[in-house]
Amino acid sequence: MSATGDQTETQPDIEEYLKSLKASRKFGPQVVCHRVFPAVARDDAPGQPHLSPHIQEILRAKGIDRLYSHQTEAIGNLLDGDDILVATPTASGKSMIYNLPVLDLICSDEPGCALYLFPLKALAQDQLRVLRELAAMLPLDMRRDGELAAIYDGDTTASQRRRIRDHLPSILLTNPDMLHLSILPYHGSWSLFFQKLRFVVIDEIHTYRGIFGSHMAWVLRRLQRIARYYGADPQFALLSATIGNPGEFAERLIGRKVRVITASGAAQAEKHFLFLNPWDSAATAASQLLEAAMKRGLRTIVYTKSRRMTELIHLWTTPRLGTLAVKLSSYRAGFLPEERREIEQKLSRGDLLAVVSTSALELGIDIGDLDLCILVGYPGSIMASWQRGGRVGRQFRKSAIIMIGQEDALDQHFMRQPEDFFSRPVESAVVNPENEAVLQQHLHCAAAELPLSVAEPLLDNPAITAAVETLSRSSTLLQDADGRSWYASRRFPQRQVNLRGGGVQLALIDCRSGEIFGEIDGGRALKECHPGAVYIHRANSWLIEDLDLQDREVKCTGGKPSYYTRPTSTKDTEILQTYDEKPVFGCRISCGRLRVTERVAGYQRLTNATQRVIANVPLELPEQIIETEGFWLEISEEIQKRLEERQLHFMGAIHALEHAMISLFPLLVLCDRNDIGGISCPRHPQTAWAAIFVYDGHAGGVGLATEAYRRIDDLLSQTHKTIQDCPCDNGCPSCVHSPKCGSGNRPIDKQACLALLDEIVKGEGKGEVRITAGALPAARRQNDLPSLNEENRRGIEMLPERYGVFDLETIRSAEEVGGWHRCERMGISVAVVWDSQLENCVTYLEHEVDSLIAHLQQLDLVVGFNSRRFDYRVLSGYSASDFNHLPTLDLLEEVSAHLGYRLSLDRLARHTLGAGKSADGLQALQWYKEGKIDLIAKYCRKDVEITRDLLHFALDKGFLLFQNKAGKVVRLPLALEKVLASIRKTPAQGQMRG
Numbered sequence: 001m002s003a004t005g006d007q008t009e010t011q012p013d014i015e016e017y018l019k020s021l022k023a024s025r026k027f028g029p030q031v032v033c034h035r036v037f038p039a040v041a042r043d044d045a046p047g048q049p050h051l052s053p054h055i056q057e058i059l060r061a062k063g064i065d066r067l068y069s070h071q072t073e074a075i076g077n078l079l080d081g082d083d084i085l086v087a088t089p090t091a092s093g094k095s096m097i098y099n100l101p102v103l104d105l106i107c108s109d110e111p112g113c114a115l116y117l118f119p120l121k122a123l124a125q126d127q128l129r130v131l132r133e134l135a136a137m138l139p140l141d142m143r144r145d146g147e148l149a150a151i152y153d154g155d156t157t158a159s160q161r162r163r164i165r166d167h168l169p170s171i172l173l174t175n176p177d178m179l180h181l182s183i184l185p186y187h188g189s190w191s192l193f194f195q196k197l198r199f200v201v202i203d204e205i206h207t208y209r210g211i212f213g214s215h216m217a218w219v220l221r222r223l224q225r226i227a228r229y230y231g232a233d234p235q236f237a238l239l240s241a242t243i244g245n246p247g248e249f250a251e252r253l254i255g256r257k258v259r260v261i262t263a264s265g266a267a268q269a270e271k272h273f274l275f276l277n278p279w280d281s282a283a284t285a286a287s288q289l290l291e292a293a294m295k296r297g298l299r300t301i302v303y304t305k306s307r308r309m310t311e312l313i314h315l316w317t318t319p320r321l322g323t324l325a326v327k328l329s330s331y332r333a334g335f336l337p338e339e340r341r342e343i344e345q346k347l348s349r350g351d352l353l354a355v356v357s358t359s360a361l362e363l364g365i366d367i368g369d370l371d372l373c374i375l376v377g378y379p380g381s382i383m384a385s386w387q388r389g390g391r392v393g394r395q396f397r398k399s400a401i402i403m404i405g406q407e408d409a410l411d412q413h414f415m416r417q418p419e420d421f422f423s424r425p426v427e428s429a430v431v432n433p434e435n436e437a438v439l440q441q442h443l444h445c446a447a448a449e450l451p452l453s454v455a456e457p458l459l460d461n462p463a464i465t466a467a468v469e470t471l472s473r474s475s476t477l478l479q480d481a482d483g484r485s486w487y488a489s490r491r492f493p494q495r496q497v498n499l500r501g502g503g504v505q506l507a508l509i510d511c512r513s514g515e516i517f518g519e520i521d522g523g524r525a526l527k528e529c530h531p532g533a534v535y536i537h538r539a540n541s542w543l544i545e546d547l548d549l550q551d552r553e554v555k556c557t558g559g560k561p562s563y564y565t566r567p568t569s570t571k572d573t574e575i576l577q578t579y580d581e582k583p584v585f586g587c588r589i590s591c592g593r594l595r596v597t598e599r600v601a602g603y604q605r606l607t608n609a610t611q612r613v614i615a616n617v618p619l620e621l622p623e624q625i626i627e628t629e630g631f632w633l634e635i636s637e638e639i640q641k642r643l644e645e646r647q648l649h650f651m652g653a654i655h656a657l658e659h660a661m662i663s664l665f666p667l668l669v670l671c672d673r674n675d676i677g678g679i680s681c682p683r684h685p686q687t688a689w690a691a692i693f694v695y696d697g698h699a700g701g702v703g704l705a706t707e708a709y710r711r712i713d714d715l716l717s718q719t720h721k722t723i724q725d726c727p728c729d730n731g732c733p734s735c736v737h738s739p740k741c742g743s744g745n746r747p748i749d750k751q752a753c754l755a756l757l758d759e760i761v762k763g764e765g766k767g768e769v770r771i772t773a774g775a776l777p778a779a780r781r782q783n784d785l786p787s788l789n790e791e792n793r794r795g796i797e798m799l800p801e802r803y804g805v806f807d808l809e810t811i812r813s814a815e816e817v818g819g820w821h822r823c824e825r826m827g828i829s830v831a832v833v834w835d836s837q838l839e840n841c842v843t844y845l846e847h848e849v850d851s852l853i854a855h856l857q858q859l860d861l862v863v864g865f866n867s868r869r870f871d872y873r874v875l876s877g878y879s880a881s882d883f884n885h886l887p888t889l890d891l892l893e894e895v896s897a898h899l900g901y902r903l904s905l906d907r908l909a910r911h912t913l914g915a916g917k918s919a920d921g922l923q924a925l926q927w928y929k930e931g932k933i934d935l936i937a938k939y940c941r942k943d944v945e946i947t948r949d950l951l952h953f954a955l956d957k958g959f960l961l962f963q964n965k966a967g968k969v970v971r972l973p974l975a976l977e978k979v980l981a982s983i984r985k986t987p988a989q990g991q992m993r994g
Helices: 014-023 053-061 069-079 094-106 121-135 158-166 176-183 187-195 210-229 246-254 282-294 307-320 322-327 337-349 382-389 409-416 418-423 436-449 462-473 522-528 637-645 650-667 704-710 712-725 750-761 820-825 846-858 867-875 891-899 905-912 921-929 933-957 976-985
Strands: 031-037 084-087 113-117 149-151 171-174 197-202 235-240 259-261 271-276 300-303 328-331 354-357 372-376 399-404 477-479 485-488 505-510 516-521 534-537 540-548 553-559 563-584 587-607 613-618 624-635 676-681 690-696 803-810 828-835 840-845 861-864 888-890 959-963 969-973
Touching: 014 031, 014 271, 014 282, 014 399, 031 418, 053 094, 069 084, 069 094, 069 235, 069 259, 084 094, 084 246, 094 113, 094 121, 094 197, 094 235, 113 176, 121 149, 121 171, 121 337, 171 176, 176 210, 187 197, 187 210, 197 210, 210 246, 210 436, 235 246, 246 259, 271 418, 282 300, 282 307, 282 354, 282 372, 282 399, 307 322, 307 328, 307 354, 307 534, 322 328, 328 337, 372 382, 382 399, 409 418, 409 650, 409 712, 436 462, 436 477, 436 485, 462 477, 462 485, 462 969, 477 969, 505 522, 516 522, 522 563, 534 563, 563 624, 563 676, 563 712, 587 676, 587 690, 587 704, 624 704, 637 650, 637 750, 650 676, 650 690, 650 712, 650 750, 690 704, 704 712, 712 750, 803 846, 803 867, 803 921, 803 933, 820 867, 828 846, 828 933, 840 846, 840 933, 846 867, 861 867, 861 933, 867 888, 867 891, 888 891, 888 976, 891 933, 891 969, 905 933, 905 959, 921 933, 933 959, 933 976
Parallel strands: 084 235, 084 259, 113 171, 113 197, 149 171, 197 235, 271 399, 300 354, 300 372, 328 354, 372 399, 505 553, 803 861, 861 888
Antiparallel strands: 031 271, 477 485, 505 516, 534 540, 540 553, 563 587, 587 613, 587 624, 624 690, 676 690, 803 828, 828 840, 959 969
C-alpha cells in the first residue's frame, strides 16, 4: 500500500484508500473480511413534541423542521413526567432530547433547575458550548437572573465556585466525582438548587459499569435522598450507547424504572468495516496504515488497548511522516488535564490530522469529523467496537473501520469467524450496587450527609440493612440511643472514597528538572513504575529511578533504552465464603467470596528488537490484597491421574485453561480482560482437588464472575473450541498465552489443556462429582463466626467465675515526675479492687501494694479503664513483674479500637449510666496533699463501680452511649464477648515474670 509524499491537495477519498489497501501485495492478503453497511435514511417523526413557542423558534432558527423519531418519542416521555433511557448509536442527536425539555422548563412560568452529569470534563465543556448557542436564541425576557448554565468541576476556581453557589445557574454541569465530593456533602449550600431540581441528565451511562458504575449507582441514590429532603423528585434522562440490557441496567443504576428508547431515527452514511489479520505485529500494521491514511489527508483515529501501545505507535509512526509529524498526537489517561484539553481542541479545530488513543477518546467528546477508525485489537466488546467506530462518518460522510487482530485468543476468534462478530448481539452491562465494599463506603457518606433512619425506604433492602449493622459494629456508623437513627463517625468520609476505583494518584516527576509530567494510580504504578521499569509517555521513554508510595511520587529519568520491561508477580487465593455450587460437565464449580493477595515479585527486561528476555530482576514491593467475588473450577484427582499417566503436564494444562477462559470472558459479559483475574492451583488447601480460580479484579466484586458462573457451560464450550481450532502446536497468544501473565506464561501446555477439556466437556468425568453438604471441606462452607466459647455463653455469663475491676490514684502528677512517660515514679496513694467473689471492694494504700499485686494475680480477669497504659505502669514502680501478662480487659483500649479516638470515663458514664464521676485526678492529688485519704478512697471506689457498671451494661446491651461532636447521643458497639472469648482461650497467665 503506497504512502509516498505529503498530504495530497485533492479531497480525501476513503474508497481510494480501501481499494489501495486491498490491492496491496502486502496488506491485501491480510484482509480477511470486508463488510459494507449501506447508508440509512433518516426517520422523521410525523409531528413535533408539545414544546413552548420559544423552543419551537430555536428549532426553526437552527433549520430543524422535524426531529428524528426517537427524539420526538423521548421528549414526549419527558414532558409526560417519565424517566427515560435513550440507547442509540453515536451521532444520533441525543443532546437535543434533554436540552429542549430543560430549556422548555426554564422558559415556563415555574422555572426549575437541571443537573447534567458527564463522566469526563471535556464532555461538559462541549455541552456548555451547545447550551450557550441555544441560550443566545432565547428572547431577552426569557433569560432568568444569573447564567443559564455553568460548569462546576475540578477546574473551576474557588471564586467561580462561590459565584455559582451565590447566583445559581438554571443548569449545573458537573461530573460524578464533583457531585460526590463537593455538592452532596455540602448540600446546605445548595439548598435552593435542590429545592428547584427538576431534571437530572446523565450522559454516556454505558461508562458507569463495573466498579465505577457500582459507585455511581450509590452517588445517584444519595442524590435522590438529598433531593427528597428538600422536597424535590427530579426526573432522570439517561443517554447511552447501544447496550444489551438497557432497561435492567438503568434500573440498577438509578434504582427506578425507566422508559427505554432504542430505535434510532438518525441518518447514517455508508460505512466500511474491515478485519485485517496481520503478518507482522498489530502495532506495526497499525503504524503503517496510519501513515498511509495521513499522507492521503484522511482524518484518522487509532484506538489501542494499552497506554504502552498508544505511545509505541505514535513513536514508530512520527519519523516517517515528514512535515505531517506535528499533525499526529497520542492521547490517554495519565496526561495532565491541560495536555488532554489542548489535544481535544486541536482535533476539533483540525490542527491535528490523526490521534492515537486508548479508550479515553471513546466517548462523545467533540473532535470533529473523522474518516477512518483503526482498532488495534478487538476492543473487548461489540458495544465498544461500534462506539469507537461511531466516531467516524459524521455529517453523512463515507467512512471506514479497520480492526487489526492481535494474537489474543478473542481477536483470533473473530478473525477466523468474522460472521460471529456481526451477528453477535450487543453485550449486557453489569453494575452491582450491592457490592459490599462500595455499599459500606457510601452508607457512611450518606449518613454524613443526612442521618440514616429506620423509616427510610433505603433500609428496606436486606443487603443494606446488613451493611448498616456491620458498620455499626465497627463504629463506622454510630446508632443513636433509641436505635432508630445512625450517624457517621467522620464528618467528610467522601474524601476517602475514589469513585473510579483507581486508588491514590502518584505524580510522575522528571529527576533532572523536578517537573511533574504525568500521573498514574497506585495499583498500576506497582506494575508499570517500579524501580528499573521503562515507562513511555508521549513518545518519550523514561527509566524509573524510585517509587515512593508514601509521598505519592515516581522519580524518572529520560532515556532511550534498547529494552522494555514486563513485571512478574505471585498470587494467593483464599476462599472466604461459598454462595453456590453445581456440577458442570465433568467437574464441580462453585462461586463465592475470595481474598486475593498479589505481589509484584520482579520484572523482566526484553529487547525491543527481538522481544527476547535478557534479564530477570527481583523486587521487594508491598502486597496488594483485595476481597472480591469469583468462581472456581475443581478438577478431580482421577482426571489429574489420567493426564499424568499420559505424561501430560497437569500444571501446564490448568494454567492454560485459566488463561483461555479469561481471554474469552468478554464474549459473555461486558468487560475488559483486565477486569478479570485468575490463578491455577494444582492442590489448593481449601478444596478437595486442584482448582482454577477466576475472579473480579476489583474489591468487593462487580458481578462479572457471578454472571460468567451462570453461563459457565457456554464459557467452557467456547474455550474448548477456540483452543482446538487454533493452528499452533504448543500454545500461543491466540489460544492459551496471556500478555498479563505474572509468571511469563510458564508453565503452559496446550495439548495437556486440550486433553483436560476433553475430560471435562465431553463428560468423561461424569459420575465422579458427588455434591453433598457434608462432603464439602469445612473451609468451603459459609464462614459463619465460630462459637464464642466452648459453653456458648453470652453477655454477663461470659465473665469468669472470679474477676475484678481495678483502679488507682497517684501521689504525684505527671508534671511533678517529668512527664507521662515516667508513670512509674508517680506512686500510689489509693488502689481499689472490686472482687466478684467477694461482691465488694477492697481498698489498698501504698504500704499494701504487695497485697494488691497478689490480689490481682489471683483473678481470672482484671478489668480496668486505661489500665495497660497507665495503672500497670504506675504499679511497675513497685515490682519487676510484667503486669501485661495478667488476663486483662481494658475498656478504654476497646473504646479506642472501635472509634479511633479515646473517650473519658465520665463522658461514657453520664450518657450510659446517667451519672458521672464524683471527682477527678487533680482533685485526688490535692486531697493527698491535704491528707484526706478517705475522700480519695471514696472517689476511687466510685470510679471502680462506674467501670464495673459500664462493663455489665456493654455485655448486656452490646453497646455504650456517648455524645458525639455533633451533640448527638449515640451508641458505641463493643464486642466484648469476643475479647473475653480470646482471653478464655489463652493459657492461664497467673504466673508473671518476677
